[in-house]
Amino acid sequence: MDESALERYFDDSIANDSSFMLGEELGLQSPTSSLQDSSYLSMKAGPSGDLGAELDLSFLPDDLSTQDDTAEAAQTQASVLDESQDSGVCLDYNSQDSTAADPQQGMSSLGPGTGTSPFCPMTPMTPMTPMTPVTERSGIIPQLQNIVSTVNLGCPLDLKFIALQARNAEYNPKRFAAVIMRIREPRTTALIFSSGKMVCTGAKSEEQSRLAARKYARVVQKLGFPARFLDFKIQNMVASCDVCFPIRLEGLVLTHQQFSSYEPELFPGLIYRMVKPRIVLLIFVSGKVVLTGAKERAEIYEAFENIYPILRGFRKQ
Amino acid sequence: MSRPGLSCPGCGSSNIVEDDLYAQQQLVCVDCGSVVSEGALANDPVGGSEVSYSRTTAVAKKPCMNLIKGLQRVKALCRTLRVNREIEDLSETYYNQAYQHKSFIKVSLNKKEVLAGCCVLVSCRLLNWPITMGTISCLLDADSMVVGAVYEEMVKILNIKAPIINVTDVMEAHSQEYKISSVYVPEELAENSKDLTKRAVALVELAADSWIVTGRKPIPIMMAAIYLAWQSLKPTKQRLKYSLDKFCQIAKVNKHKPALKRITEMKEVLCKLGKEIPWVKEPVTPDNVVRLMEDILQHRDALLRRALRTHEDALLADCQASCEDSLIEETAPSQISEVVEQTPDLSSVELCESNAERAKQPGDGDDNQCAASEQHSYTQGSQDSSQNWGKRVLFAPPCVIHAKKRRVEQPEPKDVTGDEEISDSEIDSYIRTPREARDFALAQKMFSMSESEKS
Numbered sequence: 205m206d207e208s209a210l211e212r213y214f215d216d217s218i219a220n221d222s223s224f225m226l227g228e229e230l231g232l233q234s235p236t237s238s239l240q241d242s243s244y245l246s247m248k249a250g251p252s253g254d255l256g257a258e259l260d261l262s263f264l265p266d267d268l269s270t271q272d273d274t275a276e277a278a279q280t281q282a283s284v285l286d287e288s289q290d291s292g293v294c295l296d297y298n299s300q301d302s303t304a305a306d307p308q309q310g311m312s313s314l315g316p317g318t319g320t321s322p323f324c325p326m327t328p329m330t331p332m333t334p335m336t337p338v339t340e341r342s343g344i345i346p347q348l349q350n351i352v353s354t355v356n357l358g359c360p361l362d363l364k365f366i367a368l369q370a371r372n373a374e375y376n377p378k379r380f381a382a383v384i385m386r387i388r389e390p391r392t393t394a395l396i397f398s399s400g401k402m403v404c405t406g407a408k409s410e411e412q413s414r415l416a417a418r419k420y421a422r423v424v425q426k427l428g429f430p431a432r433f434l435d436f437k438i439q440n441m442v443a444s445c446d447v448c449f450p451i452r453l454e455g456l457v458l459t460h461q462q463f464s465s466y467e468p469e470l471f472p473g474l475i476y477r478m479v480k481p482r483i484v485l486l487i488f489v490s491g492k493v494v495l496t497g498a499k500e501r502a503e504i505y506e507a508f509e510n511i512y513p514i515l516r517g518f519r520k521q
Numbered sequence: 522m523s524r525p526g527l528s529c530p531g532c533g534s535s536n537i538v539e540d541d542l543y544a545q546q547q548l549v550c551v552d553c554g555s556v557v558s559e560g561a562l563a564n565d566p567v568g569g570s571e572v573s574y575s576r577t578t579a580v581a582k583k584p585c586m587n588l589i590k591g592l593q594r595v596k597a598l599c600r601t602l603r604v605n606r607e608i609e610d611l612s613e614t615y616y617n618q619a620y621q622h623k624s625f626i627k628v629s630l631n632k633k634e635v636l637a638g639c640c641v642l643v644s645c646r647l648l649n650w651p652i653t654m655g656t657i658s659c660l661l662d663a664d665s666m667v668v669g670a671v672y673e674e675m676v677k678i679l680n681i682k683a684p685i686i687n688v689t690d691v692m693e694a695h696s697q698e699y700k701i702s703s704v705y706v707p708e709e710l711a712e713n714s715k716d717l718t719k720r721a722v723a724l725v726e727l728a729a730d731s732w733i734v735t736g737r738k739p740i741p742i743m744m745a746a747i748y749l750a751w752q753s754l755k756p757t758k759q760r761l762k763y764s765l766d767k768f769c770q771i772a773k774v775n776k777h778k779p780a781l782k783r784i785t786e787m788k789e790v791l792c793k794l795g796k797e798i799p800w801v802k803e804p805v806t807p808d809n810v811v812r813l814m815e816d817i818l819q820h821r822d823a824l825l826r827r828a829l830r831t832h833e834d835a836l837l838a839d840c841q842a843s844c845e846d847s848l849i850e851e852t853a854p855s856q857i858s859e860v861v862e863q864t865p866d867l868s869s870v871e872l873c874e875s876n877a878e879r880a881k882q883p884g885d886g887d888d889n890q891c892a893a894s895e896q897h898s899y900t901q902g903s904q905d906s907s908q909n910w911g912k913r914v915l916f917a918p919p920c921v922i923h924a925k926k927r928r929v930e931q932p933e934p935k936d937v938t939g940d941e942e943i944s945d946s947e948i949d950s951y952i953r954t955p956r957e958a959r960d961f962a963l964a965q966k967m968f969s970m971s972e973s974e975k976s
Contacts, residue, residue, distance in 0.1 A: 369958055372951050387951065390937070414939035422948045448910050450918050453735050454685065461682050468685075469654040470669035472736035489736040489918045490911075 342512040346443035346495055346504050350406060351413040354439055357400040357421055358432040366396065369427050385420060392416040396424070400431075403439075410438055410501070441498040445508065447491040449519045456487070456518055476511065483507035487515070531555035587633060588620050594637045598660060602641070604650055611644040612637075619675050632671060635663050639672040646683040651690035655740045688725050688739045693718050695743045699772040701751065706771055710763075712754050720750035723818040724787065730825070731790045731916040738779065744769075745783035753814035761811060786919055791817055793915065797827040832915040 363383045367375035373385045382395040392406040392413070402420060407413035417436060424431040453474045457466040466474040473494075476485040481503040486494040493511065498504045527537045529550035536551040548557040595616050599609040616637055619625050625636055638657045645652050654672065658665040676683065696718045703711035724746045728734050734742055748768050752760050765784065769776040788807040795805035795813050798820075805813065817824060911921030953961065 368962060369953055370951055371953050371957075389947075409937065411937040411939035415937055415941060415943075418939075419943055419948065422943050423951050426948050426952055450732055450735075450921065454687075457685055461684075465673070466685055467654070467669065467673075468736055469665065469738050469740075470673075488920075489732065490921045 342509060344445050344447060346445040346508050348408055348441060348443045348501070350442040351408070351410060351438060352403065352405045352440040353413045353417060353437060354401065354403050355417045355421070355436040356434040357402055357424060358434050359400050359430050361396065361398050361400055361424065361429055363396070363398050366424065366427060370423060385423070387416060387419050390416045394420045396420070413438065438499055440496065441501065441504060442494065442496045443504045444492065444494045447493065447512065447515055449491050450489055451487060451491055451515055452518050453487065453489055460514070478507050478510060481506050485511055527557060529553060529555060529557055587630065591616055591620060591633055591637050594634060595640060598638060598641045601660060602652065604645060608644045608648050608650060611648065612640040615640040615644060615679060618679055622678050624674060624678060635661055635668055635671045636675060638668060639675050642672060643676060643681055643683050646686065647681070651686045652694065653686060653691055653739055688729070688734055688742060689722050691739060692722050692725060692743055696721060696747055698774055699747060701772045709757065709759060710771060712751055716754060717747060717750050720754060720818065721746040724750060727790065727818065727821050728787055732918040733783065733786050733790065735918065741777040741779035742783050744777055744780040745787055748780070749784060749787060749811065749814065752811050756812045790916070793828055794821060794824040797824045797831065829915055836913070
């Protein structure tokens with residue numbers, strides 16, 4: 205499952221590399237190269253959309269409130285950007301579509317519609333010369349290690365009763381106000397609160413997390429509560445991988461000071477807070493990288509592809 | 522001034538004026554001087570005057586007593602560390618700012634003291650006066666993790682970007698702590714701090730190049746460097762017999778346990794370089810390497826180059842042998858490419874190029890095979906081929922060389938959709954039978970009764 209998601213992500217970015225390169229040629233305003241390294245994907249949406257319209261080339265901030273005057277193009281772009289905030293994969297399609305449509309005058313017809321169908325086939329109106337990708341693919345796939353998800357069972361629960369009737373439950377109200385329940389397959393742990401809300405941790409994939417949460421809900425159902433399965437949401441994903449070369453953390457913190465925090469007296473790894481996507485990476489001298497804070501798998505892959513060229517740069521230094 | 526319509530009850534005159542006596546308004550008759558009315562108190566608005574009591578009686582707002590004490594503590598710390606005026610002023614500014622912030626205004630006094638130390642620390646870092654967090658923790662007599670947490674929070678709130686400290690910068694200050702000069706110890710054991718620092722700094726630089734320093738706490742590294750430097754400055758039998766424990770005792774410093782591991786790691790690196798010394802005939806072991814340390818450190822650049830070359834030659838020989846054995850050898854070419862990219866910054870660029878050329882040297886046939894399998898290994902991704910790339914390069918971070926054995930993960934079902942059927946029997950296995958539940962409840966009751974009897 206993760207292979208196909210990764211392929212889709214790569215296909216999107218390769219197909220959109222033309223807008224990549226054009227964006228870079230337009231003379232990006234930001235002077236620091238470090239910004240470019242870690243947030244080049246955010247730049248993509250800005251300049252590529254600006255191609256057709258008479259907008260100034262300053263970067264549009266993430267939270268676009270109201271755009272007036274040259275509003276049409278800006279509004280489309282704003283709605284497109286707002287839509288694309290949620291998923292890293294969609295971003296590429298939306299920017300491509302808005303670029304393609306800009307030369308046409310029918311911009312009002314675009315509106316938020318472009319954001320809603322992420323998998324519509326690509327039919328660019330203006331032919332663009334395909335260019336080589338800006339960076340080589342790393343060939344390394346981060347492996348998911350932990351998924352945290354929440355679900356609402358929709359009814360108040362008697363924790364004492366659950367702890368009494370279920371084999372796999374522990375409940376110690378003096379220590380923590382929830383029942384801790386575990387199942388064997390998929391190997392996960394759940395915290396079940398008396399309000400009916402539940403947190404499920406330990407799964408290795410989104411589907412496994414969902415299956416596990418459903419199993420917990422079934423157990424609660426069997427114990428006699430009218431449990432439902434409302435608002436299942438993945439809250440956090442943790443992944444790790446190994447680049448297989450040592451990394452000079454002192455050098456990395458010098459060049460990427462705005463994003464990194466390295467205090468060897470407190471923690472042996474460097475904490476890199478990437479802005480786009482909003483992921484925290486723990487980078488260690490051994491070359492192992494831990495990525496966390498993602499709500500979707502694509503964010504993890506994107507973050508790793510962003511950091512890999514930076515780390516490669518520190519290999520020979 | 523005069524109030525028409527009023528007549529004095531004393532003399533009947535209508536010449537009544539308003540007069541202020543001690544800020545109280547009075548209506549007074551001009552002719553006879555009697556007070557017609559003193560309206561002020563009775564005329565106050567209901568519920569008190571418009572100006573509240575606390576405001577009328579308040580003195581100008583004094584700064585919080587704890588803030589003043591905190592600033593004094595900051596000053597005291599700066600004086601103890603003997604930093605310059607700029608740093609002192611900057612720390613006081615930061616302390617003022619941080620103290621007022623909502624995350625720090627209501628914390629315990631203990632934490633506020635730690636905050637004072639953190640302000641001094643960050644100012645020192647910004648103004649290029651290197652001190653370690655360990656020093657501050659010692660001065661504050663606080664746990665370094667607590668100091669670390671407060672430091673991180675403060676830096677986030679005040680939005681400061683402070684550079685990290687370099688171990689070599691801190692070395693001089695750190696070596697002052699060791700009471701190992703001739704004033705404190707007998708002549709055979711004494712060293713002056715300048716020589717000690719110089720030798721220790723060279724050793725730390727070598728350690729930094731060979732991946733011993735990155736990610737590790739600086740103080741044990743410095744302790745190990747100073748100990749080895751002390752031993753090597755006069756490698757007599759007496760000195761060599763001194764263990765780290767005894768050394769710390771005579772130097773009157775607290776021993777750090779990780780320093781022992783650092784000593785081992787540094788000796789390993791020294792041995793690897795010591796082997797390359799042309800005039801040394803006997804094998805170099807961690808026991809006798811201390812005597813050679815002076816030469817090793819003096820010529821470390823050249824020795825590093827030689828050691829890398831020797832290592833690559835050895836790997837090439839392996840590669841050739843294994844290439845001849847089997848056509849598809851994935852690991853060997855990636856070894857060479859990794860070693861080529863591993864060279865630390867001390868060795869020159871031409872070394873890398875000559876290595877690359879030499880890698881292509883072994884025969885055309887081998888070359889093609891190696892190149893082909895190198896392509897293969899690259900597309901496979903470096904993860905498979907390198908189970909422990911650390912074992913194949915000359916210098917690698919010790920955590921890679923001695924990798925921890927990872928628990929083997931059970932293969933999870935790969936094609937889970939999340940919407941599968943959940944079997945009843947599986948769910949039933951998680952629920953107690955009624956009898957079991959009764960037994961459990963009984964046992965719990967008995968257990969809690971015995972607990973309450975005990976207490």
